[in-house]
Amino acid sequence: MLLPFKSLLVFEAVTRNKSFTKAAEELNVTQSAISHQIRNLEEYFNTKLLDRSGVGIALTEEGEILYKDLSASMALLRRGVSSLKASLALTPVGISVRSHFALKWLSSRLRAADFSYDFRFFHSNEPADFSNADIHVSIEWLHLAEVPANARMIVAGNLTPACHPSLLEGIDDPTDPQLLQRFALLHETDVTSWQEWLQLAGVDGLVPLRNEYYSDTNVRQQAAIEKQGFALVCPELIRDDIAEGKLVCPFEQSLDSYSYYLIVPEDRLNIAKVRDFVHWLSNTM
Template structure:
């Protein structure tokens, strides 16, 4: 249900109530609002009169909210916090210092780098420090302002927001398809070399779900850099698991081939930062831009 918000009565009193309810102390609220405690009390009385209900229980030694006050506070505090954050973001210069962003080269080259022109157009003056590592620990991620992590979004002591939903499926190159043909069923993969990521778990999971958990292949190679694995696939040296959305152009032109529909869908790319260190305004603006780019990409 949409409410007409062109006129909200007693908006200043609502803000005063929100601050007073957060502190449960009129004097502390007055200090934050830069008014007198009597002004705070007067505005609260006005609001209570308008609503025909008491918002605070003043009989106890400690000021407390009534049930009606608690109801109102829970619906007011977050909007006022968001308004304050928006104003702060508009007034904060972006170029205070560089923002470090840690991610893997593969994702950076295929998804992030093509969008950087839009970043600098949207947030002029931003100073971005891109740090690329083929693999990194949570300790590495904690040293950056923002990290883009691949996984399930369940890293301890990290706050995560999903950036790009990931899927993994076998990908082969046109050269290998000409030499050995395109596999028609999962068991046909026994004829090919499988290219693995750092710990081989993705291929093991995909083969199990495909019904061939103990498949013996003609060869395998562990390559920790996804860009190198992709180059091997393009050179006809094996089959890798990768996200077809990131490789859409190479798939569309026929350089790469996706032989099966079966995918692993429980992994994604996440924006992450330490929970103990909320993003500064300038960092939050980059996070919001990244999420907006992701939503735009998903809708296209």
């Protein structure tokens, strides 16, 4: 008997979206058509796959067994389709990258390069979700302890505090880390990086004027430019701001536990323009 591929497609969409309505919208069919295909699939296996007794959609034990492998297979199929489209120039090269790195380093270099294909950017501080077939490469900010074997360093982190030059006016020794107690420390979502840097500088017990937290690195750096306090920065990424007198890095201590890395799954390298982009980026580092 032939496999009910259409019903399997519908079942995967319903389960992944956790919704008959969203699955219908994704597949451009009616909800009644979705329900019909689910019934067909349950009749094919002669077992219930979805538990409709509660609120929302839940898988039965048999449904869990089917969805586990079906989900992986459908993700692989979507990647295959995406790879073919990309190789035929039907889709852009998808880059998952932090917005700060894109703004301060990548964008200007891409504009200066002469590419014959398009790009699509996915801005996120989280690791790339390569189950998304539209993402081909990722540039990630990683601690040394979490760098995967296939990663290539693009820019060394070398984090060090930066502030607007005016904050140092009238300070006898602007290279003394103890001066930070007079100002606000501008953090990301937690204090980890600042704690590591303060320990490195020998002032791990320092209590700043206050702490501020920013989930967006660009906003945090802008706060430093606007004299709100000190932010940890990667000097390589703020060369223009330093040259224009917007920021200064007064301390010699530099935390080198984080860096930007390029990550490319092996299957993405089957696409010629992805290989071309990776080659270009490797020569740009």
